[in-house]
Amino acid sequence: MALFPPLSSLFKEPLSTIPLLQFKSSSIFGCKENFGEIERTQFRILSSSKSSPGLILKASREGQGLTQGLRSDKLERIAETEKGNDVFDEMKRRFLTFKKHTYMENFDHYKNLSNRQAPKFTVVACADSRVCPSTILGFQPGEAFTVRNVANMVPPYESEPSETKAALEFSVNFLEVENILVIGHSCCGGIRALMTMPDEADSSSFIRSWVFVGKKAKLSTKAAASNLNFDQQCRHCEKESINNSLLNMLTYPWISEKVIKGKLSIHGGYYDFINCTFEKWTLQYEGSNLKEENGKFAVKNQSFWC
Numbered sequence: 001m002a003l004f005p006p007l008s009s010l011f012k013e014p015l016s017t018i019p020l021l022q023f024k025s026s027s028i029f030g031c032k033e034n035f036g037e038i039e040r041t042q043f044r045i046l047s048s049s050k051s052s053p054g055l056i057l058k059a060s061r062e063g064q065g066l067t068q069g070l071r072s073d074k075l076e077r078i079a080e081t082e083k084g085n086d087v088f089d090e091m092k093r094r095f096l097t098f099k100k101h102t103y104m105e106n107f108d109h110y111k112n113l114s115n116r117q118a119p120k121f122t123v124v125a126c127a128d129s130r131v132c133p134s135t136i137l138g139f140q141p142g143e144a145f146t147v148r149n150v151a152n153m154v155p156p157y158e159s160e161p162s163e164t165k166a167a168l169e170f171s172v173n174f175l176e177v178e179n180i181l182v183i184g185h186s187c188c189g190g191i192r193a194l195m196t197m198p199d200e201a202d203s204s205s206f207i208r209s210w211v212f213v214g215k216k217a218k219l220s221t222k223a224a225a226s227n228l229n230f231d232q233q234c235r236h237c238e239k240e241s242i243n244n245s246l247l248n249m250l251t252y253p254w255i256s257e258k259v260i261k262g263k264l265s266i267h268g269g270y271y272d273f274i275n276c277t278f279e280k281w282t283l284q285y286e287g288s289n290l291k292e293e294n295g296k297f298a299v300k301n302q303s304f305w306c
């Protein structure tokens with residue numbers, strides 16, 4: 001049994017190696033050749049516009065700036081690329097490989113899944129493209145009912161409707177999962193947004209309105225780690241936010257009832273993709289209350305996978 005991960009354990013990583021998240025154009029487009037992608041997209045619009053007058057108008061307006069200066073030989077090269085290097089060609093290849101080697105070779109399993117699902121886990125993970133829980137933890141189809149959102153947050157019960165709350169209701173009350181696992185991660189852009197935003201929700205930004213769910217984690221981080229530099233504070237807040245989500249889940253009456261009865265366990269997980277480590281812990285109940293030690297909620301079954 002141990003308390004929430006001690007502060008000292010949060011900073012084992014060489015912080016100097018943590019890249020700052022910056023919204024460069026290359027990261028937005030996810031491609032080194034983002035201008036080439038724009039050009040290909042533009043050419044696709046033009047080539048398919050015969051059947052869509054609306055697209056002709058849109059394409060002709062947008063095209064003046066984007067295609068200006070394209071030589072005919074470049075257009076030909078783009079057309080060839082269009083045929084042989086479409087992103088969906090790779091997607092199609094991967095799907096057919098999955099069908100041949102995974103689906104067909106486990107046909108009975110997938111046939112059963114088409115009738116019903118009975119996952120043992122509900123997973124709340126970040127929408128970040130680098131932290132797919134099925135990839136890093138090996139969840140197979142049917143094993144984890146998963147909802148992903150910015151910064152893997154769970155709002156309190158008394159708050160606006162959200163897809164995360166709907167996913168929890170469905171998986172807990174209808175699928176009757178036995179475990180809920182909230183997974184946070186290193187270099188989380190959502191947590192960085194939380195740490196840099198004003199201390200009030202901002203209705204002009206969906207991101208700010210959403211990450212405001214983690215305001216308690218931010219406040220506790222500022223109180224406990226104000227002497228650390230900003231990157232270290234973000235690292236601290238990434239874990240505090242997981243615990244904040246775990247505690248928020250206990251405000252859902254149908255979750256806390258099952259936790260008290262021992263039918264449901266809620267766990268925190270933290271994936272550090274810089275050092276490729278994973279920490280896991282479980283909230284500890286004693287009777288009908290969360291167990292507390294030294295003013296903090298106690299956890300059990302804490303482990304560190306490296």
Ligand SMILES: [Zn+2]
Binds near residue numbers: 126127150185189191
């Ligand atoms: Zn994230």
